[in-house]
């Protein structure tokens with residue numbers, strides 16, 4: 001599988017680039033953040049935009065054509081995410097179109113797929129993944145209990161970091177039907193109606209103006225038909241869902257890093273000090289040139305992970321961790337340098353570059369940072 | 384695709400029959416690397432392997448057949464590399480002729496020069512050295528002063544080169560000379576090929592911090608070189624010099640020579656006392672090494688699809704050599720006090736390889752110079 005885009009993928013890239021630059025540029029993020037007298041928009045994104053994203057085929061990017069989606073695959077999903085990263089566009093794409101679509105395609109029963117996948121593609125139902133329980137990512141650390149009750153289960157527990165949880169119609173909850181607290185075996189995934197009795201959702205907006213809810217489940221009754229995949233075997237599905245999310249977050253961070261870099265290089269060509277453009281200073285030139293190389297490396301690692309997902313390769317975990325780790329570090333470097341090379345103006349809220357730094361920080365933390373993925377990679381490579 | 388599979392099966396069978404078992408062991412010492420040339424002193428298996436590969440043109444798989452190459456497509460060449468790697472076959476020939484001069488000859492040489500030199504490079508008969516740097520012309524290479532003055536059918540060459548790798552072992556030199564003293568510095572340079580056995584050529588080895596002496600000072604004292612040995616046009620040598628450097632840089636930056644990754648080394652070493660604290664340093668290096676390897680792969684795929692980006696050789700040279708230095712540093716750490724050994728019993732190469740790797744970010748244009756090139760050509764920063 002060559003590491004180049006096909007003609008179809010190039011078309012998706014071009015249409016995503018044009019779409020997000022026109023419909024959801026950084027100014028939109030600022031508008032939503034500052035809405036309601038500074039309290040922020042209640043939804044956290046523009047539902048009109050999401051409807052248009054569905055029309056464009058972005059919401060159904062991973063939904064097979066048989067279920068009303070575009071079925072473009074992960075490389076294409078990554079290209080959409082990259083455009084989102086460049087424009088810092090707010091949308092439920094990651095939670096619904098990537099995480100939930102992957103969960104349903106990999107683990108859903110024919111009935112679940114027939115019911116939910118068309119609703120993802122059309123944009124009418126929003127999902128959220130309720131997996132992490134601690135502040136640091138640790139996906140197999142699941143203490144939420146699912147005890148048999150009637151013809152189904154009763155769920156009890158707390159989920160700490162549920163992206164888009166405040167708007168989700170359906171939660172995908174990882175709960176334990178067996179096994180010890182940190183074991184992979186015994187984890188089961190459930191489709192839970194967010195309005196069901198016993199579900200409490202506390203919204204928290206984050207440094208990057210996105211939302212992650214704390215979800216508490218108290219004696220929440222779910223039907224046996226709402227188990228996603230086989231009971232006790234949820235970890236395999238969850239790992240793949242997370243890897244898809246990691247690769248697509250890497251793509252988003254690549255967009256963040258690339259755009260922050262472009263804006264910074266432009267600034268080096270405009271700003272004058274000591275009677276010359278600051279871009280003439282070699283100390284800055286070399287840092288910019290180094291950053292150029294780093295962005296290229298992040299691009300290669302990200303593309304490789306997305307290609308691995310499309311081909312369902314055995315090495316998906318390895319390449320997803322590599323992409324997440326590398327793109328995260330590059331997004332950090334690019335946004336740190338971006339703020340630093342803009343000087344004082346880079347620190348002002350009126351100026352956009354800081355938004356990139358904030359998004360990079362949150363995206364790095366989401367689904368595992370360098371330390372997490374470095375550790376995972378070492379284990380996957382046998383040490 | 385079916386053709387490629389057939390090619391793979393045939394290649395596998397041919398390699399099985401023709402690669403001597405001794406040539407399937409990893410390179411352990413400097414003498415294991417075959418450089419060829421008039422004075423080459425090869426073991427029988429080295430000779431057999433070089434001759435077999437040379438006869439097929441597989442020392443230079445993608446060069447045209449008429450010049451001693453294999454005439455393979457990029458895909459076929461990739462299959463050959465994969466199949467050689469699968470049996471851990473050594474490269475039959477290391478050569479500046481293959482890595483640097485050959486590509487420049489193919490692009491800028493005239494028909495006679497190509498017919499004369501390329502097949503001998505392919506078969507490892509002539510060993511080449513690179514006469515670029517001078518005492519006063521390093522990073523600012525275009526300020527070189529070695530002169531070549533026309534005298535009848537010849538040039539008379541005078542001057543001094545320095546850091547000329549293997550000048551004392553090479554048969555021929557590709558050399559940058561100034562043929563026009565009055566022209567602006569980039570426009571008076573020409574690209575000459577000549578025999579190191581010519582009267583007036585002398586070399587004197589220089590010792591490196593690694594203890595080895597792979598490079599020399601090279602002196603030219605009224606050396607007569609036929610004008611027919613001028614490559615390209617007089618005064619246009621700088622274009623050739625730069626083209627050749629892009630190949631040199633990609634070669635130096637390329638870490639993908641089939642050696643063991645740090646991860647593979649770590650799998651064993653982490654069992655030993657005191658190594659565990661290095662685990663995260665190792666994996667962080669590996670993250671960059673893997674991403675770099677994928678970038679080499681992506682660049683090749685994009686070039687094949689006609690989508691190349693500019694100044695890539697500078698990026699690959701800069702990043703690849705800095706990574707290799709980091710790798711050698713970590714290998715020293717993994718080896719602990721053992722890796723400090725310089726002579727005596729046991730392994731003494733680790734320290735020498737570590738020291739040798741420091742040159743990677745100097746030779747072929749320093750890291751700073753590569754960053755300058757990226758800043759100028761790719762980022763188009765002012766004054767760069």
Ligand SMILES: Cc1cc2nc3c(=O)[nH]c(=O)nc-3n(C[C@H](O)[C@H](O)[C@H](O)COP(=O)(O)OP(=O)(O)OC[C@H]3O[C@@H](n4cnc5c(N)ncnc54)[C@H](O)[C@@H]3O)c2cc1C
Nearest residue numbers: 513514515516521522546547548742745746747748749751
């Ligand atoms: C092991 C080895 C093998 C070699 N083999 C060969 C060979 O076979 N043939 C050959 O011709 N040459 C060879 N070289 C020479 C090599 O190409 C030069 O050493 C190199 O180009 C640097 O030149 P210099 O040594 O004069 O350093 P200088 O140019 O004097 O550089 C000194 C320092 O100044 C920095 N510097 C210089 N200019 C700038 C600038 N504009 N901006 C920022 N920093 C700058 C450099 O990066 C470096 O850090 C070899 C060198 C080594 C170490």
